Amino acid sequence: MRRVSSGGPEIERLIQLLAKLPGLGPRSARRAALHLIKNRDAVMTPLAQALKTAAEQIRVCGVCGNLDTHDPCAICTDISRDAKTLCVVEEVADLWALERAAMFNGRYHVLGGTLSALDGIGPDDLNIPKLVARVREAGVAEVVLATNATVDGQTTAHYLAGALAAAGVAVTRLAHGVPVGGELDYLDDGTLAAAFRGRKAL
Amino acid sequence: MSVALSQRHADAAAANLSAPAPRALALTRLTLADFRSYAHLKTTLTTQPVVLTGDNGAGKTNILEAISFLSPGRGLRQAALADVTRRGAAGWAVSATVQGYDGAVDVGTGLIAGDGVAAARRTVRIGGTAIGQQSRLASVAQVTWLTPAMDRLFIETAPSRRRFLDRLTYGFDNAHARRVAAYERVMRQRSKLLRTGVDDPRWLGALEETMAEHAVAIAAARRDAVFRLEGGLGAGTGAFPAALLAVEGWVEAALDRDSALVVEQALRDKLAQARPLDAETGGAAHGVHRSDFAVRHADKDMPAAACSTGEQKALLIAIVLAQARIMAGAVGAVPMLLLDEVVAHLDRRRRRALCAELRALGAQAWLTGTDRALFADLDGWAQFFNVSGGTVAVETNGLTS
Ligand SMILES: [Zn+2]
Numbered sequence: 001m002r003r004v005s006s007g008g009p010e011i012e013r014l015i016q017l018l019a020k021l022p023g024l025g026p027r028s029a030r031r032a033a034l035h036l037i038k039n040r041d042a043v044m045t046p047l048a049q050a051l052k053t054a055a056e057q058i059r060v061c062g063v064c065g066n067l068d069t070h071d072p073c074a075i076c077t078d079i080s081r082d083a084k085t086l087c088v089v090e091e092v093a094d095l096w097a098l099e100r101a102a103m104f105n106g107r108y109h110v111l112g113g114t115l116s117a118l119d120g121i122g123p124d125d126l127n128i129p130k131l132v133a134r135v136r137e138a139g140v141a142e143v144v145l146a147t148n149a150t151v152d153g154q155t156t157a158h159y160l161a162g163a164l165a166a167a168g169v170a171v172t173r174l175a176h177g178v179p180v181g182g183e184l185d186y187l188d189d190g191t192l193a194a195a196f197r198g199r200k201a202l
Numbered sequence: 203m204s205v206a207l208s209q210r211h212a213d214a215a216a217a218n219l220s221a222p223a224p225r226a227l228a229l230t231r232l233t234l235a236d237f238r239s240y241a242h243l244k245t246t247l248t249t250q251p252v253v254l255t256g257d258n259g260a261g262k263t264n265i266l267e268a269i270s271f272l273s274p275g276r277g278l279r280q281a282a283l284a285d286v287t288r289r290g291a292a293g294w295a296v297s298a299t300v301q302g303y304d305g306a307v308d309v310g311t312g313l314i315a316g317d318g319v320a321a322a323r324r325t326v327r328i329g330g331t332a333i334g335q336q337s338r339l340a341s342v343a344q345v346t347w348l349t350p351a352m353d354r355l356f357i358e359t360a361p362s363r364r365r366f367l368d369r370l371t372y373g374f375d376n377a378h379a380r381r382v383a384a385y386e387r388v389m390r391q392r393s394k395l396l397r398t399g400v401d402d403p404r405w406l407g408a409l410e411e412t413m414a415e416h417a418v419a420i421a422a423a424r425r426d427a428v429f430r431l432e433g434g435l436g437a438g439t440g441a442f443p444a445a446l447l448a449v450e451g452w453v454e455a456a457l458d459r460d461s462a463l464v465v466e467q468a469l470r471d472k473l474a475q476a477r478p479l480d481a482e483t484g485g486a487a488h489g490v491h492r493s494d495f496a497v498r499h500a501d502k503d504m505p506a507a508a509c510s511t512g513e514q515k516a517l518l519i520a521i522v523l524a525q526a527r528i529m530a531g532a533v534g535a536v537p538m539l540l541l542d543e544v545v546a547h548l549d550r551r552r553r554r555a556l557c558a559e560l561r562a563l564g565a566q567a568w569l570t571g572t573d574r575a576l577f578a579d580l581d582g583w584a585q586f587f588n589v590s591g592g593t594v595a596v597e598t599n600g601l602t603s
Contacts, residue, residue, distance in 0.1 A: 115405060117394040118387075123405065151384035151412060155391070158408035 011037075063134070065110030065127055067092050075099075075107060082106040084141040088131065088160060090114055090148055098146065103196045106144075109134065114152040115159055126156075128163065135167045142170045144199055172199040224530035227343040227538050228566035229269065230306065231299040236291035238264040239592045247585060249301055251560055251567045255574045255597075256589035262570040265594070266347065266540040268296045269568065271311050273345040274337045274372070274379040275365075278540065283313045283324055293322065302342040303376075303535055309342055340372040340379035344529065346522055347540035356506040356514050360494040367449060367495035370521070371427040373529045373537050378423045385416040389486055392473075396481040406477060407470075414469040417490045418462045421453040424493070430532070434524035435500075441555030442520035443513065444500035451493025497521070515547060523559050530563060539567040546571050554579055 011033060019029035036044040060066075061073035068074055075081065085106030089095050095108050111126045123129070135143060145160055147153035161171050174195040228249035234240045239261040254262040263278075267286075270278040277286070287294045295312030302309075307329050316322040326333045328342060346369060355362055371378045392409040395402070428447045435445045456465040469488060473480075476487040497506040497517060506517050522539060530536045539560070545553055557579035560567045569584075571577065574597075577584070586597040 115391075115408070117391045117398070117400070117405075122400070123402070151387050151416075152391075154384075154415075155388060155408045155412040158411045159405060162404045162408060 064108045065092070065112060066095055066108060080105075084139065085144065086131075086135065086140050086142070087144045087146050089146050090153065090156075094146065094148070098196075101193050101196075103193045104144075106142075111147070111156070114147060114150070114156040116152050123159065123163075128160070131160070132163055132167065135164060135169055140167075140169055142172060144196075145171065145173045174199050224534050224536050224564070225303075226301070226536045226564045226566050227303070227345075228301045229272075229298045229538070230301060232265075232269065233295075233297045234265075234268050235295040235312075236288040237268050237294045237296060238286060238288060240264065240268075241288060241291075241592065243594060245587070245594060247566075249564075249566050251565065251569065251580060251584040253577045253580060253584045253586045254568065254570045254589050254594070255572065255577070255586070257572060260589045261592055262589045263349070263542050265589070266349075266542050266568055266570065269298070269538070269540060270345060270347055271296050272298055272300065272309050272339060272343070273369075274339050274383065275369075278347045278349050278542070279351075284322065287313060297327075300343050303533075304342075307342060309339070311336070311339075335380065335383065337379040337383040340376040344373040344376075344535070344537035345540065346370065346373065346525060346537050347542065348518055348522055348544050349540075349542040352518060353511060353515060355518065356497060356509075360492070363495040364491075364493055367424060367427065370431065370525045371423050373525055374427050374430060374532065375423045378420065381416050381420050381423070385413060385420055385490065388412045388416065389489065389491065392486065393480070393484055396477060397484055399481070407474065410470050410473040413473065413486075413489065414466045417453050417469055418457070418466045420490045421449075421451065421457055421465075421493070422462065424449045424490075425454055425457060428495075430528050431521060431524050434528045435520060441552045442516050442523065443502075445506075445517055445520060446498040446500050447521075448496045449493055450496050451490060452488060453490050454493055512547070515544075516552065519544065519548075519552075519556065523556075523563075526563050526565055536563050536565045539565055541567055541569045543570055545569055545576050546573065 014036070015026070015029050015033045018024055018032050019026050021029075024032065036047070057069045058067055059069070059071050061068055061071050061076055063072045063076045066073040066075060070077070082105050085104075086109050087095075087098065087104055087106055088109045088111060089098065090111050090113060092110055095110060098104050098108075109127065109131050111128065111131070113121055113126055115121060115123065115126070134140070143160075143164055145157040147157045147160075157173055161173075164171050226249045229247055230249065231244070231246050233245075234243040237243075243265075254265060256262055267277050267279055267281070271286075276283070292315035293313040295310060297308065297310035297312075300307055300309050308327075309329075310325075310327040312325055314323055314325050324336065326336045326339060328338060333339075352362075352366070355366060368378065368382055388409055392406065392413065395406060395409065428449050432445075432447045435447065453465060453469060456468060460468070472488040473486065480486050498504065499506060499509050499513060499517060502509065502513070506514055509517070526537050526539065545556070548556060553576065560580075561583065569577065569580075574586075577586070588595045588597050
């Protein structure tokens with residue numbers, strides 16, 4: 001028989017949910033729960049409100065895969081951005097990292113992962129068909145492949161270069177100032193900016 | 203693609219013109235938890251050699267195995283991770299303070315037990331940060347080993363010799379570990395695709411392109427390592443035999459004739475043609491996972507496999523020492539050497555020569571044996587420990603500090 005915490009089922013449920021967050025184990029989830037309860041007015045109630053609003057209003061952009069309260073998202077509808085250049089990233093976190101570095105003024109396409117037969121993820125499980133259609137229909141001139149410098153990111157980039165070959169666009173890859181195995185999300189802004197400036201044609 | 207050393211190594215090689223004393227890569231602290239026979243063990247050390255003596259089965263090799271997990275791979279026993287866990291425990295951990303290429307850094311690795319939701323998994327931490335790829339361990343320090351199981355290395359099948367060469371290569375080019383891991387992963391991706399009958403030529407082509415890029419870089423690094431090693435082995439080292447080395451494989455040989463780009467394309471073509479065959483066998487008919495490391499005894503002019511057991515062992519020692527010497531010169535760092543039961547099988551002349559060489563290198567070598575008397579050449583210099591029943595005790599007689 002497993003003993004639950006002595007705080008009753010409500011607290012136990014809170015702890016169990018917190019423990020599902022990335023980077024939080026059971027022990028840190030208990031600490032987080034205690035912190036929330038102790039700081040009810042300053043943290044817990046505003047957090048609950050923010051979670052509720054986010055859950056109700058944030059959606060996936062039907063064009064690029066970004067997260068925003070609007071669909072299409074603010075980037076896709078920003079007319080000051082260059083609609084002829086598309087940057088392909090694996091995840092929304094990578095899009096955010098590139099936006100933080102403020103290097104890129106085109107639009108994005110979020111794949112939602114990388115090709116991996118080992119994990120059962122094929123081209124149709126990623127936003128690849130949508131990317132090819134978007135490039136054909138939206139008058140895109142350059143596609144920058146900014147998949148991570150991991151082996152699966154590299155294979156995905158090769159695949160995309162092949163899939164886009166017939167679409168008549170320039171396909172470039174971020175320069176390898178990016179340490180191999182490096183994930184965009186973890187790179188500093190300077191490295192990202194240099195990688196962008198040095199992008200190479202495939 | 204070039205054979206270039208990683209940047210740090212190239213810098214070190216350039217700086218070596220003004221020749222600062224090479225740095226000994228070493229452990230200054232080693233902590234084990236639930237690792238094989240050890241519930242808990244913590245030792246602090248100097249960078250000098252370490253001698254572990256004790257009866258057979260006392261747990262000496264377990265300590266060397268723990269250290270070997272601080273480099274990429276599954277350790278010197280090639281063990282399944284769960285088999286390393288002490289009986290009754292849920293997981294294991296090894297942590298250490300390593301005097302590495304970039305100074306002292308805390309490194310840890312272990313098996314975190316599954317909890318019903320997540321499966322058990324290996325973790326690697328460098329400098330307090332969790333690292334996804336254990337191949338990064340090669341960028342901290344180089345660990346090379348010789349064990350009794352390797353006595354049969356020259357008469358075994360190619361994979362163990364290839365692993366041995368790859369490990370030696372990490373010392374010259376630590377990006378090699380990452381490339382080998384990447385190559386193996388992309389090869390598994392391709393096999394899975396072929397096995398499950400997914401007929402997507404573009405996907406397979408993308409995998410083969412990645413595989414070929416890594417294959418050529420791996421082959422080039424191996425050729426470079428063999429070239430350097432042979433330079434250090436040609437003359438022999440007095441007590442240990444001179445050797446001729448070669449890496450035998452289609453990709454390595456093709457680099458003799460053609461540029462890297464041409465070889466890459468040729469390998470992609472061969473892999474594409476081999477798809478039907480590979481779908482049946484589950485492997486890959488071409489690539490650097492099929493290469494072999496060939497060693498010849500120079501004076502006897504015969505393949506290592508044809509030499510006596512003693513000469514085979516001497517050849518292995520000669521190769522490991524040559525790698526350490528060349529690393530010291532080219533990289534400015536001396537690898538950690540794990541020499542399990544090596545000393546007992548050497549005659550007095552070679553024993554003395556080995557100890558003299560370790561002393562000249564300033565290496566942190568870890569030596570094990572049952573007979574304390576055989577390590578007399580290291581008295582007053584090495585750190586001596588007695589291992590018995592899951593504990594390790596400092597032996598005051600012979601300890602320097
Ligand atoms: Zn959008």
